[in-house]
Amino acid sequence: MSEATERPYILHMLTATAQMSPFDVNMAADAGYNVIVPYCNVDASMVTNLTQDAIFSRGPKGVSRTGIFIGGRDVMLAADMLETARRAMVPPFEVSVFADPSGSYTTAAALVALVERHLKRAHGMEPGGKRVLILGGTGAVGRIAAAMAATLGADVSIASHRDASHAKRVSDEINRRFDIVTTGIGTDTSDALRRALADAEIVIAAAVAGVQVVGPDDLAHARHLLIAADVNAVPPEGIAGVNVMNDGEPLGDGPDPGTIGIGALAIGNVKYQVEHRLFVRMRTSARPVYLGFQQAFDEAREVAASLG
Known part of the structure; x- marks a missing residue:
């Protein structure tokens, strides 16, 4: 035939x-x-x-x-x-x-792979031991990104804007399922969000499209920030200063000139x-x-x- x-x-x-x-x-x-x-x-x-x-x-x-x-x-x-x-x-x-x-599997994969790539290129570091904050972490992309980052040895916090108990339930579920360690935290108030940002080295925004979860005033509290990655392609940007086209460029509104951004279209290119x-x-x-x-x-x- x-x-x-x-x-x-x-x-x-x-x-x-x-x-x-x-x-x-x-x-x-x-x-x-x-x-x-x-x-x-x-x-x-x-x-x-x-x-x-x-x-x-x-x-x-x-x-x-x-x-x-x-x-x-x-x-x-x-x-x-x-x-x-x-x-x-x-x-x-x-x-x-x-x-x-x-x-969610391919988007989270692209997201974490680009974070890993730029962390090494820009800072000469690996994800192991890095403090990763995932905003919108209880959603589909956030859960899988958390699992991937945790398997690389990162210290992962899964954040929920609803409350800490919801984040903890999700964290406990994926910890059992994938034999990893993550922590669930609440970012339901401005103070809680800023406390979480103050400790983070990598911030990932995986929240719903068209919602800014980190504004310029919030970002100023992220004093240890190395990378900000945002999967949101619908204005406004999920993280202030992270343009959809960013692929390792300096974050204009970042608290440190060494902070770099990864935008939704760069992530989408790899996901595709x-x-x-x-x-x-x-x-x-x-x-x-x-x-x-x-x-x-x-x-x-x-x-x-x-x-x-």
């Missing part, structure tokens, strides 16, 4: 939400999938049956051209669904699976490359692969290193 008449590449996209992300659909198409089918409102109990329906219907050649993507918004549920899909395989009927709920590479890897790998946040982080570090 010629390449032109080979079976198409099919991607089954599962999400627990009411709709699949158009962003992920576009990314899958650009990575070479010919047929892309979304399955919405999927709960964990449905994953085994959906997976086995996908693997038993195409034969050995077809199964090598079949993949499963897991989206949604819940980062822990997506990790569970990825593992459930993996366990549902019956070799040689086995397909690749990639999880990236709300783009990571997601594309993982979709392509899933489609082209000679053996089935299972791609979660650790694989996203490994890929992001490679992309960041290639930037020079």
